[in-house]
Amino acid sequence: MRIASWNVNSIRARLEHLRTFLGSASPDVLCMQETKVEDEKFPEEALGDAGYRVVYFGQKTYNGVAIAARYGLGIEDVKKNLDGDEDDAPRRLLAATIEGVRIVNVYVPNGQAVGTKPFAYKLAWFERLGLDLATHHKPDEPLLVCGDFNVAPTNLDVHEPKRWEGQVLCHPDERAALGRLLSWGLVDALRERHPDEKVYSWWDYRMGAYRKNHGLRIDLALVTSPLLARTKDVWVDRSVRELERPSDHAPVLIDIGESQA
Amino acid sequence: MRIASWNVNSIRARLEHLRTFLGSASPDVLCMQETKVEDEKFPEEALGDAGYRVVYFGQKTYNGVAIAARYGLGIEDVKKNLDGDEDDAPRRLLAATIEGVRIVNVYVPNGQAVGTKPFAYKLAWFERLGLDLATHHKPDEPLLVCGDFNVAPTNLDVHEPKRWEGQVLCHPDERAALGRLLSWGLVDALRERHPDEKVYSWWDYRMGAYRKNHGLRIDLALVTSPLLARTKDVWVDRSVRELERPSDHAPVLIDIGESQA
DNA sequence: GCCCTGCGGG
DNA sequence: CCCGCAGGGC
Numbered sequence: 001m002r003i004a005s006w007n008v009n010s011i012r013a014r015l016e017h018l019r020t021f022l023g024s025a026s027p028d029v030l031c032m033q034e035t036k037v038e039d040e041k042f043p044e045e046a047l048g049d050a051g052y053r054v055v056y057f058g059q060k061t062y063n064g065v066a067i068a069a070r071y072g073l074g075i076e077d078v079k080k081n082l083d084g085d086e087d088d089a090p091r092r093l094l095a096a097t098i099e100g101v102r103i104v105n106v107y108v109p110n111g112q113a114v115g116t117k118p119f120a121y122k123l124a125w126f127e128r129l130g131l132d133l134a135t136h137h138k139p140d141e142p143l144l145v146c147g148d149f150n151v152a153p154t155n156l157d158v159h160e161p162k163r164w165e166g167q168v169l170c171h172p173d174e175r176a177a178l179g180r181l182l183s184w185g186l187v188d189a190l191r192e193r194h195p196d197e198k199v200y201s202w203w204d205y206r207m208g209a210y211r212k213n214h215g216l217r218i219d220l221a222l223v224t225s226p227l228l229a230r231t232k233d234v235w236v237d238r239s240v241r242e243l244e245r246p247s248d249h250a251p252v253l254i255d256i257g258e259s260q261a
Numbered sequence: 262m263r264i265a266s267w268n269v270n271s272i273r274a275r276l277e278h279l280r281t282f283l284g285s286a287s288p289d290v291l292c293m294q295e296t297k298v299e300d301e302k303f304p305e306e307a308l309g310d311a312g313y314r315v316v317y318f319g320q321k322t323y324n325g326v327a328i329a330a331r332y333g334l335g336i337e338d339v340k341k342n343l344d345g346d347e348d349d350a351p352r353r354l355l356a357a358t359i360e361g362v363r364i365v366n367v368y369v370p371n372g373q374a375v376g377t378k379p380f381a382y383k384l385a386w387f388e389r390l391g392l393d394l395a396t397h398h399k400p401d402e403p404l405l406v407c408g409d410f411n412v413a414p415t416n417l418d419v420h421e422p423k424r425w426e427g428q429v430l431c432h433p434d435e436r437a438a439l440g441r442l443l444s445w446g447l448v449d450a451l452r453e454r455h456p457d458e459k460v461y462s463w464w465d466y467r468m469g470a471y472r473k474n475h476g477l478r479i480d481l482a483l484v485t486s487p488l489l490a491r492t493k494d495v496w497v498d499r500s501v502r503e504l505e506r507p508s509d510h511a512p513v514l515i516d517i518g519e520s521q522a
Numbered sequence: 523g524c525c526c527t528g529c530g531g532g
Numbered sequence: 533c534c535c536g537c538a539g540g541g542c
Contacts, residue, residue: 009542010525034542036526061526062541110542150542204542205523245524248542270532271535295532297536322536323531371532411532465532466533509532509534 001099001256003029004237005146005219007107007202007249011035011066014247015046021240022050025253028070029098031105033148035064042066057081057094065094065105065147073098082128083135092125093132100259101227102137106147111168119168122150126177130184139185142230142259145222148202148249151178153188157217159200169216186222189254190234201236202249210241221254230257262360262517264290265498266407266480268368268463268510272296272327275508276307282501283311286514289331290359292366294409296325303327318342318355326355326366326408334359343389344396353386354393361520362488363398367408372429380429383411387438391445400446403491403520406483409463409510412439414449418478420461430477447483450515451495462497463510471502482515491518 004027008014011032022030035042035058047054047068057080058064069075079095095104106129111122129145137143151174155161164170182188190199200215209215221234232255241250265288269275272293283291296303296319308315308329318341319325330336340356356365367390372383390406398404412435416422425431443449451460461476470476482495493516502511 013525034525112542205525207523209523248524274535295535373532466535468533470533506534 001029001101002027002253003031003101003103003144003146003221003256004251004253005031005033005105005148005221006240006251007033007148007219007247009034009247009249010037011064012037012041012043013245015043017240017243017246018046019050020243021237021251022052024239025237025251027253028073029103030068030251031094031103031146032066032068033064033105033107034062035066036061037064055094055096057091059091063090063092063107065091065107067094067096067098067103067105069098079136082125082132084128093129100142101256102141102143104133104143104145106145106149108148108150110150111174114166114168114171114173123173123177126174126181130181133181133184139224140226141224142227143186143224144227144254145181145186146220146252146254148218149178149220150218151175152216152218153178153191153220156191156196156198157200159198159214159216164216169218182222185224187225187228189221189223189228189231190217190236190252192228193231193234199236200250201252203241205248219249219252221252223254227256230259231255232257262290262362263288263514264292264362264364264405264407264482264517265512265514266292266294266366266409266482267512268294268409268480268508270295270508270510271298272325273298273302273304274506276304278501278504278507280307280311281504282498282512283313285500286498286512288514289334290364291329291512292355292364292407293327293329294325294366294368296327297322298325316355316357318352320352324351324353324368326352326368328355328357328359328364328366330359340397343386343393345389354390361403362517363402363404365394365404365406367406367410369409369411371411372435375427375429375432375434384434384438387435387442391442394442394445400485401487402485403488404447404485405488405515406442406447407481407513407515409479410439410481411479412436413477413479414439414452414481417452417457417459418461420459420475420477425477430479443483446485448486448489450482450484450489450492451478451497451513453489454492454495460497461511462513464502466509480510480513482513484515488517491520492516493518
């Protein structure tokens with residue numbers, strides 16, 4: 001089973017690229033972030049025409065998450081947002097079980113700048129995500145937590161660590177929060193498979209960052225040990241980041257083999 | 262010599278279509294309206310790459326006119342706006358002499374709604390245009406006045422005259438104003454050559470008007486008798502109106518033969 | 523830079 | 533329906 005995660009930066013602005021990606025990478029499941037569309041206006045038909053059933057949880061202008069799965073795959077036990085989130089909370093989490101794999105699709109708050117209220121909200125959101133996982137799951141279940149984490153785990157995941165040191169996306173407090181999440185029983189699958197590779201998933205639209213490969217790896221696939229054992233490979237597909245008017249993120253993909261149970 | 266007139270509805274939003282049109286119709290001269298760009302930001306290079314020299318007279322957001330002529334053709338005696346227009350007047354007229362033909366490129370005010378102040382301004386603009394022509398030209402000169410006139414000359418130029426009766430673009434006062442312009446010594450070249458054809462040049466973006474061919478002919482090529490004698494044909498080229506994200510107008514083209522003088 | 527939301531103009 | 537613009541987010 002191939003699962004992809006992609007911050008599309010507006011699903012309506014990215015429909016053509018979405019078709020291109022589904023056609024070329026052919027994932028069985030696609031987790032999307034920053035769909036930026038309320039559910040009533042979600043382009044369900046376009047996904048259907050491409051051969052995917054989709055569940056979505058979005059809002060106007062900001063945030064919004066969705067999971068598309070190839071027709072024939074069941075999408076079970078859908079969960080929206082974190083426990084305790086009010087109805088008007090930013091829509092940042094969508095979880096579902098597909099082919100026995102629990103998939104938690106997250107769009108972690110960006111945090112704006114270190115020391116701000118949004119930054120505190122981001123750190124708290126990480127803690128609440130940890131609580132959520134501990135409440136509903138165990139580290140020995142096949143669980144994938146993927147999405148835009150808005151944190152580069154280590155300096156290996158940053159093109160120019162000096163320039164980013166202490167900045168939002170690279171701050172020790174964010175890395176520690178991610179670390180606590182991992183310590184529960186998750187592994188950063190790409191880094192596990194490719195311990196030394198410089199791989200990025202996001203390049204700022206500004207300053208010609210993509211052209212210069214000034215990127216960060218902030219889109220992650222975290223897996224429990226039973227899923228890690230089934231993981232064949234993890235990689236970033238830059239092809240859609242090369243197109244005209246792309247999302248600022250490239251998709252992360254993970255190939256998972258059959259369960260031996 | 263082939264001269265085209267096209268309301269592009271933002272030249273920057275239409276650059277790709279513009280290249281397509283110049284490549285397929287291959288006009289020697291292209292008069293554009295609603296360029297919607299200040300002169301400092303005019304995409305002169307794109308036109309140059311396509312093989313055209315260009316003069317322009319535009320402003321931010323609204324209006325704006327330009328004339329492109331194939332390299333090798335001279336662009337002489339450029340005139341901007343009507344006599345008496347202040348510097349801050351809407352930029353709606355650009356005239357130039359090319360290959361001995363005086364070309365007056367106009368974007369007549371829309372008029373918004375009958376009875377409004379903009380409507381009165383539109384009627385006054387027509388009168389001032391007439392004065393301008395009478396001041397600077399004679400009906401026995403080779404003169405072309407082309408552009409978006411925002412008037413459908415007769416009900417033959419309207420897909421559903423009943424629905425448009427008395428409305429702006431079809432109101433008797435506008436038609437009379439256009440009539441006075443013609444009475445000075447101009448002929449509606451397309452109608453002269455095709456007396457009974459239903460031909461439209463503009464279709465509202467809304468209500469699927471193009472799909473239903475609910476159009477109006479408001480883009481005109483008016484010629485003096487010496488030019489009429491040289492006119493081989495006049496037509497509307499719908500090809501660029503069929504593309505994705507088109508202008509709401511289609512170009513009008515006129516083919517003019519060599520002077521016998 | 524590129525996305526969103528309104529708004530005003532057509 | 534499709535432009536432009538301004539303002540905010542990332």
